[in-house]
Amino acid sequence: MRAIETITGKVSVLNRDDIDTDQIMPKQFLKRVERTGFGEFLFYDWAKEPDWNLPKNPILVTGKNFGCGSSREHAPWGLEDYGFQAIIAPSYADIFYSNCTKIGLLPIVLPPEQCAAIAEAGEAQVDLAAQEVRWPGGSAHFDVDPDIKDRLLKGLDDIGVTLTRGDAIAAYEAASERSGPVTTAL
Amino acid sequence: MGKSLFDKIWERHEVASGLLYIDLHLVHEVTSPQAFDGLRLNGRKVRRPDRTLATADHNTPTDGTPRAALIKDELSRVQVETLEKNAAEFGIPIYSLGSEGQGIVHVIGPELGVTQPGMTIVCGDSHTATHGAFGALSFGIGTSEVEHVLATQTLVQSKPKSMRIRYEGEPGFGVTAKDLILYTIGQMGTAGAAGYVVEYAGPAIEALSMEGRMTICNMTIEGGGRAGMIAPDQTTFDYVTGRPAAPSEVPPEWRELFSDPDAGFDKELVIDCTKISPMVSWGTNPAMVAPVSDKVPVAASEQDERALEYMGLSGGTPIEQIKLDRVFIGSCTNSRIGDLRTAAEVVRGRKVADNVYAMVVPGSVKVKAAAEAEGLDKVFREAGFDWRAAGCSMCLGMNPDIAAPGERVASTSNRNFEGRQGRGARTHLVSPQMAAAAAIEGHFVDIRTWSN
Numbered sequence: 291m292r293a294i295e296t297i298t299g300k301v302s303v304l305n306r307d308d309i310d311t312d313q314i315m316p317k318q319f320l321k322r323v324e325r326t327g328f329g330e331f332l333f334y335d336w337a338k339e340p341d342w343n344l345p346k347n348p349i350l351v352t353g354k355n356f357g358c359g360s361s362r363e364h365a366p367w368g369l370e371d372y373g374f375q376a377i378i379a380p381s382y383a384d385i386f387y388s389n390c391t392k393i394g395l396l397p398i399v400l401p402p403e404q405c406a407a408i409a410e411a412g413e414a415q416v417d418l419a420a421q422e423v424r425w426p427g428g429s430a431h432f433d434v435d436p437d438i439k440d441r442l443l444k445g446l447d448d449i450g451v452t453l454t455r456g457d458a459i460a461a462y463e464a465a466s467e468r469s470g471p472v473t474t475a476l
Numbered sequence: 477m478g479k480s481l482f483d484k485i486w487e488r489h490e491v492a493s494g495l496l497y498i499d500l501h502l503v504h505e506v507t508s509p510q511a512f513d514g515l516r517l518n519g520r521k522v523r524r525p526d527r528t529l530a531t532a533d534h535n536t537p538t539d540g541t542p543r544a545a546l547i548k549d550e551l552s553r554v555q556v557e558t559l560e561k562n563a564a565e566f567g568i569p570i571y572s573l574g575s576e577g578q579g580i581v582h583v584i585g586p587e588l589g590v591t592q593p594g595m596t597i598v599c600g601d602s603h604t605a606t607h608g609a610f611g612a613l614s615f616g617i618g619t620s621e622v623e624h625v626l627a628t629q630t631l632v633q634s635k636p637k638s639m640r641i642r643y644e645g646e647p648g649f650g651v652t653a654k655d656l657i658l659y660t661i662g663q664m665g666t667a668g669a670a671g672y673v674v675e676y677a678g679p680a681i682e683a684l685s686m687e688g689r690m691t692i693c694n695m696t697i698e699g700g701g702r703a704g705m706i707a708p709d710q711t712t713f714d715y716v717t718g719r720p721a722a723p724s725e726v727p728p729e730w731r732e733l734f735s736d737p738d739a740g741f742d743k744e745l746v747i748d749c750t751k752i753s754p755m756v757s758w759g760t761n762p763a764m765v766a767p768v769s770d771k772v773p774v775a776a777s778e779q780d781e782r783a784l785e786y787m788g789l790s791g792g793t794p795i796e797q798i799k800l801d802r803v804f805i806g807s808c809t810n811s812r813i814g815d816l817r818t819a820a821e822v823v824r825g826r827k828v829a830d831n832v833y834a835m836v837v838p839g840s841v842k843v844k845a846a847a848e849a850e851g852l853d854k855v856f857r858e859a860g861f862d863w864r865a866a867g868c869s870m871c872l873g874m875n876p877d878i879a880a881p882g883e884r885v886a887s888t889s890n891r892n893f894e895g896r897q898g899r900g901a902r903t904h905l906v907s908p909q910m911a912a913a914a915a916i917e918g919h920f921v922d923i924r925t926w927s928n
Contacts, residue, residue: 321554358761
């Protein structure tokens with residue numbers, strides 16, 4: 291995973307609430323077994339609408355409860371492959387938020403008024419270390435879990451970090467693991 | 477202060493602060509191939525194949541195709557075959573297409589008895605909350621987390637907030653578990669439980685069968701909830717014990733799995749079941765619902781307008797006047813034997829309306845066999861239903877079971893998002909009984925007053 295420092299550039303705006311991951315990455319593209327190349331299918335059906343306008347910018351500003359529905363990580367893969375490095379919205383669905391942080395796509399929560407101001411400004415700079423978004427005419431602090439922040443700043447492999455705690459996992463298994471079910475015994 | 481059911485399971489599974497041990501990892505073909513690739517790239521193995529179980533469900537055809545190699549859609553075939561190869565390479569037990577244990581991952585877990593009270597269960601699928609019906613902490617994860625669990629049998633998690641929804645009063649005739657959860661999502665919205673683990677409680681929940689409880693927990697994600705759970709009781713114990721992977725006697729610790737009377741919750745909601753009618757969704761998210769006896773609402777927002785336009789509906793139209801092209805009985809929400817029995821009772825001796833194509837897709841090979849042993853397949857077939865093989869099918873239309881643009885579907889599934897059942901397809905979410913009656917009449921009917 292690439293380390294995130296600052297993300298600077300133009301802003302794409304998708305002003306809709308409750309956008310579900312079925313819209314972000316429709317099911318027919320979930321049949322692929324690869325991890326890359328999902329950007330061209332992003333918002334596949336909506337992109338056919340006559341007034342659709344979603345330029346390939348580093349930052350996406352969108353509505354509340356973004357990424358609801360299916361847990362498909364193909365949705366964040368598509369957004370990242372399309373070119374987005376940060377998303378700014380009033381809220382996210384839980385699984386989607388988690389999925390984004392696992393691949394280094396930074397989801398930022400800001401109140402609707404500030405999202406609107408950034409959309410209006412058309413460009414912004416995201417500073418993860420300072421937990422600040424700056425745009426012409428304003429700036430805002432955002433919250434992020436310290437562990438997630440640290441991992442994103444360093445571009446760390448989550449699994450590699452947990453594997454260093456292998457002794458603790460083995461100790462748990464020795465002391466506390468439940469006796470079943472054992473799937474291999476079926 | 478006492479502990480909630482959620483607190484008890486969480487504490488029992490903390491390896492260290494923020495690191496949760498996973499008792500069971502369910503795997504399917506769509507969200508796992510990239511995770512297995514990740515393991516290979518890094519030279520990692522699956523830590524606990526004996527706590528992992530794979531099945532093919534999302535992509536599988538329901539036309540009776542006997543094995544993966546014969547799937548006609550090439551991409552689907554490659555994906556199911558990839559799962560088979562990955563399972564073989566990493567030593568994971570698998571029920572693939574053609575196996576007697578195959579079926580929707582959230583149907584086969586409980587069926588095999590690998591879903592048990594007090595467990596932590598994850599799967600790369602948002603409807604994993606289904607297993608919470610057994611008093612387990614069970615939730616959906618993304619592919620990066622699938623890889624993490626495969627490699628470490630743990631998840632990095634900060635503890636979600638807790639919420640309790642209490643169901644008071646007795647639901648009236650014709651009001652099912654599906655109606656309870658659709659009504660609840662309608663009340664709280666698609667993000668009403670975002671950030672929370674939800675415990676469903678109260679007399680109306682205790683009165684439900686395990687299948688009804690699974691329907692409720694299944695749709696927790698449609699209200700934004702991380703996980704849904706119900707305290708196990710005698711109904712749970714009777715269902716679980718004696719199944720292939722389950723103990724034959726109730727372990728004492730299962731009886732400790734309940735929220736203490738003085739347990740605290742971050743949020744509480746009370747639902748009066750006497751106010752709930754059979755529900756029908758009219759829009760493009762699962763919070764857009766109305767009682768069947770009601771009318772399609774007049775748009776109150778831009779989002780409503782967009783939804784009504786997509787659905788081809790006008791505000792003020794009585795729900796019962798909405799005509800249907802297709803009826804789908806199936807999905808991890810409503811495809812178990814109890815669901816099929818209640819739907820079969822509605823269609824017995826009747827005929828599907830001329831303009832409707834109706835299909836039943838049992839949740840698993842075993843559900844299909846059980847239904848056939850009872851003659852339910854005959855009831856459905858004689859009424860004009862198409863009786864299919866097990867899988868996720870038209871719930872998400874990754875296999876050939878999709879609706880055409882503009883077609884209107886009464887569906888027992890869980891999501892009515894735009895394009896979910898096919899590009900331009902219009903989905904109305906209902907209970908199995910309501911779907912069955914709609915198939916007979918060709919439009920929605922109020923199951924409480926229906927006489928045919």
